[in-house]
Amino acid sequence: MPQINLIEGITLALAHEMARDPAVVVLGEDVGVNGGVFRATVGLQQKFGAERVIDTPLDEAMIAGLAVGLAAQGMRPVAEAQFEGFMYPMIDQIASHAARMRTRTRGRLTCPAVFRAPWGGGIHAPEHHSEAIEALFTNIAGLRVVIASSPGRAYGLLLAAIRDPDPVIFFEPKRIYRQYKEDVADDGEALPLDVCFVLRDGWDVTLVTWGAQVKETLEAADALAAEGIRAEVIDVATLKPLDFDTIHESVKKTHRCVIVHEAPYTGGFGGEIAARLAEHALYDLHAPVERVAGYDVPMPLYKLEMNYLPNVARIVAAAKRALAAG
C-alpha cells in the first residue's frame, strides 16, 4: 500500500475515476501540461490526453460555465480553481445554474460537476490565495460542500464527489497538502458524503472542526490529554448536508462543545452548528458552546496570517472555559 500525502490522494482519486469512467474530464488553468500549480493533476494529461485534461483560457467564470454545460450533457467534469480566492467569479454559474439545474427542470437536466479548489491560509501565499470561503456555499441549496483533511479522506471523499449525481464544492486545505503521509490503497472505495468522522474518542469535551484546523485541533486534544482532559475530535468533512447526529451524540456524552474553524467568526459555519446545538441539544449542554474562529477581518497578508488563524492555545483555552462552566 503506497504512503501518500493529501495532495497525492487528490491525484490518485482523479486518476482512478478517469480510468474508470470516460465521462470524467478535468478542466482548469494549468491543469494539463503543467500538472496544476500544486501538482494535483500531475501526469493526468500524459495518461488521459489533452481532450480530457483541459487547459482552459484564464477565466474562472468560463471554467465554471463550461463545467455546467458539460455536466448537463452527460459528462462528469472536475473543474479546478487554482485558489479558493479565485472562485468568486464562479459563484454565479454555481449558484444560479449548477445548484438548481436539477430542481428547476424537475430532474430533466442535472449537474454532476465537482468544483475543487485549494483552500485556506497558512502557506505564506500572496493576497487572495488564503481564504476560507466554505460558508458562502453552505447557504446555497442544491450543493454539497466537502473539505478533506487527510490523505485517505481526500482520496475517498473526492471519489464520492465525482460519482455524486449532484454538484459538489470540494475544498482541499493547502496548508496540510504535504503535512504527512499515510497508507492509502487505490481500491476505488469512496467514503460517504453525509457523515462526520470521529478522529479521536473522548468524554470531557467535543472539539468540532474541519479542513486544516484538524491539525491544530488534534494538537489541542493532545495538550488537553496531558492535563488529563479527554477531548473527542470530530472532522465534519461534509458541511452540507450536515451530519448533525454524530455531533449531537458526542455532545450527549461530553456535554461541552468547542467549534473550531478558520473562516471569519460572524456567519461562519460554526454558527450553524451552534444554532443546531441550541435547538436540539440545549439540555445536553452543561456549558455555553464555544467558537474559535478566524477574526472578522479580511485575511491579512502572510506576516500576520498565523495570528489570524485559530491556534492550539486558543482552542485549549476555549475547551477549558467550557469545562470550567456549569
Add this chain to the structure above:
Amino acid sequence: MSIAASFEIEYLQYLDESGTLLGEDAPAFARDVRALVDAYKLMCFTRVFDGKAIALQRTGKLGTYASCLGMEATYVAIGSALTEDDVFAPFYRDYGAQFQRGVKPREVLLYWGGDERGNDFSGPAHDFAWCVPIATQCLHAAGAALAFKIRKEPRVALATVGDGGTSKGDFYAAINAGGAFALPLVVVVVNNQYAISIPRAQQTAAKTLAQKGIAAGIESVQVDGNDLVAMHVALDHAIKRARHGHGASLIEAVTYRLSDHTTADDARRYRSEDEVTAAWEREPIKRLRAYLQGMNAWTDAEEKDWLAECARRVDAEIDAYLETRAPPVTAMFDHTYAELPLDLERQRADALATAKG
C-alpha cells in the same frame, strides 16, 4: 507603421423592408415557397401566442411574461436551422425557436405562471431551460459543444443572447472558448436594440456587436434579423461549419423589440412613439407576407384562415395551462438532490404537514 491585422464585418440582407428581394445573388431558399410559407405560418403563430400571453398577464392569469414581438423571424429561423440532436440554450423570449423543437405553448405559460414543470418541457430532453441571469447560457452551450467535441459527436450547440448580454463576461468567455477550442458552437446575438431601458448605443462603443466575435477569433457576421431569408442563410452556414469541425461562429441579428421588455415594464418611459412607429415599418411578418404575396404564394383568405387557426390552437393551449393544478408542496423538495438528504426530508415533512393544515 504596418497593419498587424485588419477585419471587416459583413452585413447580410436579402429581403428589404417592403419585402423586395435584393440583388442578383438570392439564395435558393428565397425561392423555396413551401419552406417560406411554413416559416411564415410559425411566425404568425408565435405572434398570436405572444399577444394572448400578454393578455393573460393583464387579466391576472399569468405572472411576468417576456414578449418576443418583432423578433419572430430571428427565432423561427433558429428553430428551423437546428436538428433535434443539436442543443439549444435560449434566454427567455425564444418561443419561435422552441415551438419547432416541440416545446408546447402551455409549457411556456407554466414557466411564466410560476411552475418549474414548464422547464421539464416536451422539446428535446437535452435542451437547456430558459435562462434568466443574462449571458450565462452562452457558456452552457460552449460546455455542451465541448462535450460533443470530446465525444466526437456531429452535434452543434446554439445559444441566443441579447444585445445587453454582450456586455457580460460570460458572453465573451463563451465565444472565446468557442475560438480557443474550435467548438461546434453558434452564438446568436438577438440585438433588439434595448436591454430593458438601455439603448444599444449606451451598451458599447463598438460599431457592431458582431465584431466582438473578431476578438474571439471566430467567424462573425451581422444580419438583418427581421429578414427570414438572411437569417436562414447565415444560420445554415454557421451550423454547417460547426458540424463539420470548422469551429464557432457569431451572428448578430439586428431586430427590434416592439413590445415592452416584459409585462412589468413600460417602454414609453424611455423611447419615443415615433421610433416605435418607424420600427413597425421594418417588422418581419409584414415583409415576408408582402414577399410571399408578390409570388402569389399566400392569399388574404389563407391569412385570415391561418390566423383564426392560430387563435384556436393557442386558446386550447391556454385552456390546458389554466386547467393545470398547482404542483404539490413537496415538489420544491423532490428534485433538489438525486437523493433527499436527512435535513430536507425533515423540512419536506414539515412543509407537507403545514400544507395539510
